[in-house]
Amino acid sequence: MIRLVARDLALAVRAGGGFGLGLAFFLVVTVLVPFGVGPDTARLGAIAPGLLWIAALLACLLSLDRIFALDREDGALDLLATAPLPMEGIALAKAAAHWLTTGLPLSLAAAPLGVLLNLAWPGHLWLAASLLAGTPALSLIGTFGAALTVGLRRGGLLISLLVLPLYIPTLVFGADVARRGAEGLDPTTPLALLAAVTLGCLAGLPFAAAAALRVSLR
Amino acid sequence: MPELGKYALEVTLAYGASAVLLTGLVAIVVGRAARVRRALERVEGRRDG
Amino acid sequence: MSLWSYANPVRFMGATRPLVPVLGAVAAVCILVGLAWGFFFTPDDYRQGSTVKIIYLHVPSALMAINAWFMMLVASLVWLIRRHHVSALAARAAAPVGVTMTLIALVTGAVWGSPMWGTWWAWDPRLTSFLILFLFYLGYIALWQAVEDPDAAADLTSVLCLVGSVFAVLSRYAVNFWNQGLHQGASLSLDAEKNVADVFYYPLLVCIAGFVALFAALVLLGTRTEIRARRLHVLRLRERMADA
Numbered sequence: 153m154i155r156l157v158a159r160d161l162a163l164a165v166r167a168g169g170g171f172g173l174g175l176a177f178f179l180v181v182t183v184l185v186p187f188g189v190g191p192d193t194a195r196l197g198a199i200a201p202g203l204l205w206i207a208a209l210l211a212c213l214l215s216l217d218r219i220f221a222l223d224r225e226d227g228a229l230d231l232l233a234t235a236p237l238p239m240e241g242i243a244l245a246k247a248a249a250h251w252l253t254t255g256l257p258l259s260l261a262a263a264p265l266g267v268l269l270n271l272a273w274p275g276h277l278w279l280a281a282s283l284l285a286g287t288p289a290l291s292l293i294g295t296f297g298a299a300l301t302v303g304l305r306r307g308g309l310l311i312s313l314l315v316l317p318l319y320i321p322t323l324v325f326g327a328d329v330a331r332r333g334a335e336g337l338d339p340t341t342p343l344a345l346l347a348a349v350t351l352g353c354l355a356g357l358p359f360a361a362a363a364a365l366r367v368s369l370r
Numbered sequence: 371m372p373e374l375g376k377y378a379l380e381v382t383l384a385y386g387a388s389a390v391l392l393t394g395l396v397a398i399v400v401g402r403a404a405r406v407r408r409a410l411e412r413v414e415g416r417r418d419g
Numbered sequence: 420m421s422l423w424s425y426a427n428p429v430r431f432m433g434a435t436r437p438l439v440p441v442l443g444a445v446a447a448v449c450i451l452v453g454l455a456w457g458f459f460f461t462p463d464d465y466r467q468g469s470t471v472k473i474i475y476l477h478v479p480s481a482l483m484a485i486n487a488w489f490m491m492l493v494a495s496l497v498w499l500i501r502r503h504h505v506s507a508l509a510a511r512a513a514a515p516v517g518v519t520m521t522l523i524a525l526v527t528g529a530v531w532g533s534p535m536w537g538t539w540w541a542w543d544p545r546l547t548s549f550l551i552l553f554l555f556y557l558g559y560i561a562l563w564q565a566v567e568d569p570d571a572a573a574d575l576t577s578v579l580c581l582v583g584s585v586f587a588v589l590s591r592y593a594v595n596f597w598n599q600g601l602h603q604g605a606s607l608s609l610d611a612e613k614n615v616a617d618v619f620y621y622p623l624l625v626c627i628a629g630f631v632a633l634f635a636a637l638v639l640l641g642t643r644t645e646i647r648a649r650r651l652h653v654l655r656l657r658e659r660m661a662d663a
Contacts, residue, residue, distance in 0.1 A: 301565070304566065306565070310565050313557060314561075318583070321590050345593075370571065377469045385458070387527070388527060395516065417654065
């Protein structure tokens with residue numbers, strides 16, 4: 153399983169692997185927003201936590217259909233299915249690799265980008281913390297969505313529609329942590345709920361994704 | 371017509387929109403049922419004949 | 420003779436043939452009577468004026484929107500556990516009905532909200548939950564249409580329905596946490612005393628009965644259609660094989 157994660161990481165970092173895609177998208181959104189809503193720092197500061205969260209979520213969404221599609225095309229997924237590793241383990245490894253290549257860099261990049269949007273000071277830490285706690289859930293849900301649409305030719309569009317409503321609880325709690333942190337309120341309650349969502353996803357979704365994968369590979 | 375007062379527009383709008391949606395739904399379901407049924411009868415007729 | 424014997428498509432077709440027109444007639448009568456009763460023969464509310472009449476559409480459709488999803492959940496579970504094709508097809512047939520009900524609930528709610536709350540749309544927990552439910556329905560239907568192999572489609576949509584149900588409940592609470600609402604509490608509940616006066620209550624019950632019957636009729640008809648479509652598909656494949 154660890155070897156599978158390492159292999160996916162190596163593939164992602166190599167040229168054309170799409171490692172920087174999510175980060176670039178995140179940067180583009182953050183830079184473009186002030187041109188859209190105006191340079192008023194107070195207004196930017198007010199919308200910064202939610203905005204950064206949405207940008208991170210969309211950046212995650214962008215890379216979802218790569219999770220299984222490439223392995224499916226070159227037949228690696230069929231080989232993996234016959235490997236001694238259980239399907240649940242494959243799903244979990246894929247989600248972990250996706251998180252390491254998108255969720256983790258996004259979380260680290262969010263705090264510096266918060267400066268651009270005039271995020272209030274303690275908010276940076278809480279934003280990074282909430283992304284760290286929340287993006288694993290995004291990766292796990294995304295892996296499930298990708299597993300549902302593996303066998304389809306036009307999976308990319310469908311995956312966004314399937315995953316969009318599933319992302320809502322994570323976004324609600326995550327953005328709330330960042331917002332409360334920026335406003336100087338106590339953000340531990342939404343942070344605990346966010347962690348609960350992530351752990352729940354971690355416990356349940358690999359099984360659902362594995363079930364979907366088995367059907368798709370039948 | 372009953373006297374709807376100042377909210378006449380809203381009430382008629384709600385009833386009208388719902389009527390359109392419901393008839394649309396029924397029309398789609400019934401239409402597809404009839405279409406599939408006819409196609410099946412044709413194919414089965416071919417098979418028997 | 421148990422309920423499971425209707426998992427046999429032939430038996431299901433035989434049993435439901437007379438049911439569809441009967442249920443359809445019951446639905447038509449109940450909805451027409453209930454709506455006419457509500458529209459023409461109930462007084463206006465002293466605060467809401469005539470907009471109170473929208474309740475006869477809003478509450479039944481909202482109720483059926485949730486119950487349709489619940490029915491899909493049960494049918495999906497039956498399919499996953501016992502592999503009865505009729506069950507999977509019934510879940511598929513329920514989705515378009517459910518999405519329409521959700522849409523009616525949203526539209527009538529917006530129309531009612533515009534004079535009462537002064538806005539067509541508010542990001543209120545109940546409204547938002549229904550919007551999320553609407554998205555779930557869209558995703559479910561899109562997945563059914565995208566997957567070509569019927570059994571794989573049934574499996575994948577069933578898994579989506581299960582996971583979606585968990586997340587739908589989760590969203591409901593998340594959204595509650597996120598924003599306090601404008602929407603009033605439940606109009607109908609089984610345990611508490613009635614929140615709706617009798618004059619409005621009886622026509623509302625008739626309307627709900629009508630919507631339930633309509634849902635049942637449409638789902639049965641849709642399931643019959645799906646069974647026929649399945650058979651049609653198989654027969655066409657066989658013909659092509661024979662020609663080749």
